[in-house]
Amino acid sequence: MEVSNKNPRRLIYVDASGEEKNTKFKISIFDPDSNATHTLQLKDIINNTEAEKFAIFYAIFYIKKHAYCNCHILCDNQSAVNDNTIVYISNKYNIGVSWIPREANNIADKISKLEPTLHEKEWNLLELFIDLVKQQNDIKAKNSEELIISLQYEVEKLKKTMDTKNKKIKNQATQITQLKNKK
Secondary structure, eight states: OOOOOSSOOEEEEEEEEEETTTTEEEEEEEETTTTEEEEEEOSSOOSHHHHHHHHHHHHHHHHHHTTOOSEEEEESOHHHHTOHHHHHHHHHTTOEEEEOOGGGGHHHHHHHTSOOOSOHHHHHHHHHHHHHHHHHHHHHHHHHHHHHHHHHHHHHHHHHHHHHHHHHHHHHHHHHHHHHHHO
């Protein structure tokens, strides 16, 4: 009896390449299921790891844009894969992200060195998407920080209350002992 998987896992390979002594970066995605390849020129990127993060974000954007399910992004940059924002957004959208060795990512690597196939409009959408995600994370971090400060304040307040109550109990114990000794 043959078992068919209605939603087989879709793998999306991503990579980034630097040009002109890593002052300009391009990213690529390769979707073997549809044989789709996309290359995008990035602007104002500081290093290869940041470019690889943009590649992962673009893959997430690509997956959501096409409403694909059961997807897994493969990237050869461990730092990008483990980035907190990447982990957060991939979990939120139920998309797997894993590190693979560089030699297993040779197609995406070659595609990232080609001329861009995507235009500035895609860059603007990607940049907006990333900015919104980062703002959301910043808000959560700020709220977490404010919550921690608030909880620290409450703990300090409870400590003072406990110290006051302990002093009263100690004073009452001393008074009781003195009363017993007088009898």
